[in-house]
Amino acid sequence: MTTVPPAVTRTPLSPEEVLENARGMLPGLRERMSETEKLRRLPDSTVREAEAAGLTGLLLPRVLGGSGGTAQDFFALVRLLAHGDMSAAWTLSFYTMHASLLARFDESAQKMVFADGAHPRIAFVGRPPGTAVPVEGGYLVSGAWKYGTGVMHADYALVPAVLKGTESLSLFLVPRDQIEIVDTWQMTTMQGTGSNDIRMSEGFVPAPLTIDWELWRSRSNPGAALHREPVLGSALNEIAMFLFPAMAVGAAETMVDEYRTRLDRHPAAFSPLKAGDTTAGQLRYARALSALRLAQARLDATVELSAELNAESPQELTDEMRAVLKLDCIGVLNQVWETVELVVRGSGTSIFRTGDATGSYLRAVQALLSHVTADQDGMTTRVGEILLGRAAGPAPSGIFV
Secondary structure, three states: OOOOOOOOOOOOOOHHHHHHHHHHHHHHHHHOHHHHHHHOOOOHHHHHHHHHHOHHHOOOOHHHOOOOOOHHHHHHHHHHHOOOOHHHHHHHHHHHHHHHHHOOOOHHHHHHHOHHHOOOOEEEOOOOOEEEEEEOOEEEEEEEEEEEOOHHHOOEEEEEEEEOOOOOEEEEEEEHHHOEEEOOOOOOOOHHHOOEEEEEEEEEEEHHHEEEHHHHHOOOOHHHHHOOOHHHHOOOHHHHOOHHHHHHHHHHHHHHHHHHHHHHHOEOOOOOOEHHHOHHHHHHHHHHHHHHHHHHHHHHHHHHHHHHHHHHOOOOOOHHHHHHHHHHHHHHHHHHHHHHHHHHHOOOHHHHOOOOHHHHHHHHHHHHHHOHHHOHHHHHHHHHHHHOOOOOOOOHHHHOO
C-alpha cells in the first residue's frame, strides 16, 4: 500500500478549470506510462497531480467543495485523460465517478466522509456480493470482491453485501484499514490500474455508511434531494453507460494522432517514399479518420440525447429508451474498433515493440471491448429483446451499464 497525502480543504474549481488542469497532466501521464505498467498501479506522483488538479471533485456538489460538474463534463474528462495513458484514465476516471457515488448517500454519511473538504478516493467493487450481519451501531461485513480498480491508493472501498437472513442488497463504505488487498492483478494490458481483489472478514461498518442498492442507483437517491446538481438526479446506469465509449473514443483519437505522425516519419515498405506520400497510406489514414469521426459524432449525440431525456422528466427512463442509448454505445465501440484496426494494419510491426504507445493503446482498447458491459452479442441481443417486446422479467435494461 502506497501513501499519498490525504485530501485537504480547498477552494472549489470550476469544471473548466478541472478540465484544463487535466490537459496539463497529459505529458506527464505519457512519460510515466512504462513506469505505471511496471508498478501495476498508478505512480504516487500521478495521484498527487490528480489531487492538485481537482479531478476527484469534478462531479461533487459545490457545497462539498466540488466543481458541480455535469455528466458531459465527466465524459469530456474521461476522453481527455485517455490521451495520456489508458491505465491512468481508467483509474482516475473511476476516482472521479466513485466520489460522486458517496454524494448519493444520506446527509449523515456525507458529513462523515466529506468532513473538512475531503474528496476521498474510492475503490468500488460490484461483485460478488458479500454478507452483512447487523450489530449494535452498524454491521459486520465479510466477503471477497474482484476488480478493485484504484484500491492501491484508495481511502475507502465501497462494497455490496446481502443482509444476513434476507435478499436485501446494500452498499457498505469500508475504511481502507478494514480491508485486505489480494495481489491478483497480473495482466498484459491496463496493468497500472491496480485492480486487485479485496477481502474482508467481519469488518465493522457504521450504520450511516450503508445504503440500499436500488435506492442508491436510482434518481430518488438521498443526495438528489440534498443537492441541486443534475448529475445526482440521474439514474446511475445512465452515467456509467457512457464511461467505456468515452474512454474508447479518447484512445482512438490518440491512435489516429500517432498514426499521422508515423505516416509523416516512417518510410513505406519497399519504397523510398514516406508512408504518408503513398496512395495506400493516404487512403488508410482517410478511412481511419472517417471511422473516428463517426464514433465521435455518435458519442456526442448520444450523450446529449441522454442529458435531454433526463432534463425533460423527473421519471426514470423507459427500458426502451435505455435500450436505444445502449445500442448507440455499442455502435460507438464498433466504430472505434474499425478505427483501431485500420491504424494497426497500416502501422507495421514496430508498434509491438516494448514501450510503443500504439501497441499499448491497442491492447487497452481490446480489454475495453472484452469487458462484460461492452459484450456486443449479449448487450445487442438484450436490446433486440426489449425493442421487440420479448424481454421477460422486471427491469430488463438493468444490465446496461
